[in-house]
Amino acid sequence: xxxxxxxCPTCKTTITISGEPGEKINLTCPQCNQKGVFTVPKDINxxxxxxxxxxxxxKGLIKTYNxxxxxxxxxxxxxxxxxxxxxxxxxxxxxxxxxxxxDLTHADxxxxxxxxxxxxxxxxxxxxYIGYMPEKVSFYDNLTALQNLSFYAEIKHASKEECIHLIxxxxxxxxxxxxxxxxxxxxxxxxxxxxxxxxSPPILILDEPSGGLDPRGVVxxxxxxxxxxxKGTTIFVSSHILSEIQEICDRVGIINKGVLVAQDTVEGLxxxxxxxxxxxxxxxxxxxxxxxxxxxxxxxxxVKTHGNTLEIICDxxxxxxxxxxxxxxxGNIQNIQxxxxxxxxxFMRYTEA
Amino acid sequence: MQTNVILSIAKKEIMDNIRNKWIIxxxxxxALLTLVVSYFGSLGSSGWxxxxxxxxxxxxxxxxxxxxxxxxxxxxxxxxxxxxxxxxALLSLSATRFEITVxxxxxxxxxxxxxxxAGYGVAGLVIALNVANVNYLEYLAFIGITMIxxxxxxxxxxxxxxxxxxxxxxxxxxxFLWFLFTIILPIVFVGLLATTIDFTEITMQTxxxxxxxxxxxxxxxxxxxxxALITITIGAVQSSTGAGLIPNPSWYSSGLLLGVFLVWIIVxxxxxxxxxxxxxx
Numbered sequence: 001x002x003x004x005x006x007x008c009p010t011c012k013t014t015i016t017i018s019g020e021p022g023e024k025i026n027l028t029c030p031q032c033n034q035k036g037v038f039t040v041p042k043d044i045n046x047x048x049x050x051x052x053x054x055x056x057x058x059k060g061l062i063k064t065y066n067x068x069x070x071x072x073x074x075x076x077x078x079x080x081x082x083x084x085x086x087x088x089x090x091x092x093x094x095x096x097x098x099x100x101x102x103d104l105t106h107a108d109x110x111x112x113x114x115x116x117x118x119x120x121x122x123x124x125x126x127x128x129y130i131g132y133m134p135e136k137v138s139f140y141d142n143l144t145a146l147q148n149l150s151f152y153a154e155i156k157h158a159s160k161e162e163c164i165h166l167i168x169x170x171x172x173x174x175x176x177x178x179x180x181x182x183x184x185x186x187x188x189x190x191x192x193x194x195x196x197x198x199x200s201p202p203i204l205i206l207d208e209p210s211g212g213l214d215p216r217g218v219v220x221x222x223x224x225x226x227x228x229x230x231k232g233t234t235i236f237v238s239s240h241i242l243s244e245i246q247e248i249c250d251r252v253g254i255i256n257k258g259v260l261v262a263q264d265t266v267e268g269l270x271x272x273x274x275x276x277x278x279x280x281x282x283x284x285x286x287x288x289x290x291x292x293x294x295x296x297x298x299x300x301x302x303v304k305t306h307g308n309t310l311e312i313i314c315d316x317x318x319x320x321x322x323x324x325x326x327x328x329x330x331g332n333i334q335n336i337q338x339x340x341x342x343x344x345x346x347f348m349r350y351t352e353a
Numbered sequence: 354m355q356t357n358v359i360l361s362i363a364k365k366e367i368m369d370n371i372r373n374k375w376i377i378x379x380x381x382x383x384a385l386l387t388l389v390v391s392y393f394g395s396l397g398s399s400g401w402x403x404x405x406x407x408x409x410x411x412x413x414x415x416x417x418x419x420x421x422x423x424x425x426x427x428x429x430x431x432x433x434x435x436x437x438x439x440x441x442a443l444l445s446l447s448a449t450r451f452e453i454t455v456x457x458x459x460x461x462x463x464x465x466x467x468x469x470x471a472g473y474g475v476a477g478l479v480i481a482l483n484v485a486n487v488n489y490l491e492y493l494a495f496i497g498i499t500m501i502x503x504x505x506x507x508x509x510x511x512x513x514x515x516x517x518x519x520x521x522x523x524x525x526x527x528x529f530l531w532f533l534f535t536i537i538l539p540i541v542f543v544g545l546l547a548t549t550i551d552f553t554e555i556t557m558q559t560x561x562x563x564x565x566x567x568x569x570x571x572x573x574x575x576x577x578x579x580x581a582l583i584t585i586t587i588g589a590v591q592s593s594t595g596a597g598l599i600p601n602p603s604w605y606s607s608g609l610l611l612g613v614f615l616v617w618i619i620v621x622x623x624x625x626x627x628x629x630x631x632x633x634x
Contacts, residue, residue: 065633099441099633099634102441102444102445103444104441104444104445104633104634105633105634106631106633123449124447124448124449125447127445127446127447128447130445131445132441132442132445134438134441134442134445136437136438136441137438137442138437138438138439138442139439140365140369140439142368142369142372142373143365143368143369143372147368151361151364151365152442152446154357154361155357155358155361155362155446155447155448156446156447179372192442195442205445
């Protein structure tokens with residue numbers, strides 16, 4: 001079902017609606033509670049918007065800087081409503097890809113569509129659906145937080161009330177009337193998040209949103225991202241904090257040296273790489289009988305012993321059998337720890353030289 | 354093209370520059386300088402000079418200062434925002450590069466015009482209160498022409514802010530351009546003229562006949578166009594470079610010189626848009 005942005009005639013707040021072109025939808029403005037009926041329009045060229053499930057579609061993206069291939073034939077798509085993590089080592093091409101999606105950087109070739117609208121040919125229309133937080137968040141230092149946000153709100157057709165509300169919500173309430181030039185890096189980062197979600201865009205593109213934040217700030221941003229997802233927002237996020245990405249993302253894409261080397265769920269990628277869980281079992285006294293009982297089990301890849309501790313890598317389904325084998329062989333179990341393959345393991349495997 | 358986007362950007366530029374106090378200091382400096390020139394500027398006389406004499410005294414000095422102020426306002430307006438990171442946020446919105454360039458030119462142009470109006474305006478009022486037979490129209494024309502002259506340099510600065518990839522090199526470029534227009538070009542043009550005229554034969558009684566190509570070349574220097582325009586529209590201007598001592602040709606007219614200014618503004622603005630459209634952020 002296509003998404004549309006409409007403006008409240010009373011308070012000018014931007015509201016995201018979903019519906020088929022021509023469909024009449026009963027609306028209540030979340031800001032001023034004004035009620036009304038809205039007919040879903042056709043898009044700018046009179047084309048009916050594709051009722052596709054894809055929010056961002058990148059096909060064959062190539063970008064070269066002075067003979068250096070920054071992004072080489074990258075293709076992926078982000079489904080509506082999902083959180084897509086975009087990972088890669090420094091200089092892998094993440095920011096170039098993001099800048100190409102926003103048409104900040106002109107791609108050498110390839111097509112990029114946002115909600116079915118080509119960014120390169122209809123950038124102005126396509127960008128109406130996007131909220132963006134750049135890696136290097138910057139504002140106009142001489143203006144206050146509220147003046148800065150109000151400036152972006154004017155262009156996004158959002159209301160001043162929403163700016164005030166967002167400043168409060170992101171923990172900057174008292175600083176709203178302070179010049180941004182006097183803000184700490186963390187405060188600027190929070191204000192950057194407020195700017196991105198201003199006007200409730202249906203697609204959020206976040207480049208390192210937690211960079212420079214203290215742990216409380218990291219949690220605040222993470223909660224905000226999850227809250228936006230609950231509202232149906234599509235989120236494309238790039239980050240180096242892999243545990244964070246693993247926690248919030250539905251799918252991930254990994255780029256290395258300009259090439260997209262993988263895209264799937266973390267579990268899916270673990271399976272592709274045949275990554276298995278690791279069980280660490282501590283017993284009261286190690287014996288050859290116990291070690292052999294585990295080693296001879298089918299589905300056990302490796303067994304390492306360190307004193308009275310066994311480190312076993314095996315199929316997920318074999319965990320219970322491993323524990324039973326140790327117990328049957330006379331091992332008196334004192335502690336068991338299980339570690340599933342993490343995004344970090346997946347990332348390291350895909351980006352190794 | 355959305356006018357609300359352009360006006361929002363223009364408004365932001367005005368707020369940003371007014372809160373950045375240096376532009377207010379520039380206005381005060383213009384006013385004080387004009388008052389000083391008016392009171393002490395005329396040799397052989399003391400006290401307040403009328404507005405006409407003040408204009409004569411301020412034209413060359415003002416041209417140098419206003420060109421600097423316009424360059425300072427515009428040299429980093431695009432590259433500065435790209436370098437700082439705020440341009441990517443601005444371009445991620447539904448604002449086109451053309452709208453951003455127009456908004457910036459209008460906003461910075463308004464700041465420059467307000468600075469000139471405040472500086473020269475306040476000084477003009479003080480002088481008018483102290484002298485008789487005040488020709489307000491002449492003074493207003495002087496302020497208006499000075500504003501257009503400032504916009505020419507702003508347009509040039511806007512273009513150069515899209516050419517360089519670093520703020521620091523853009524500053525170097527702006528300084529070079531200022532020297533080019535204020536010193537290098539006048540010296541080169543007068544030097545070329547010197548090769549064709551025998552100055553030893555010129556006396557106080559003879560009229561200096563300058564070839565048309567020299568006047569044509571001067572149209573490529575906004576400072577020469579400015580002094581010529583003030584001379585033609587308001588009265589004689591003494592130039593510290595000597596260029597003002599050379600009479601203007603009969604084919605120079607206010608319309609032509611204003612047209613030249615307009616071409617400068619349009620050409621460099623169009624170049625700025627063209628360059629910015631192709632720039633990777």
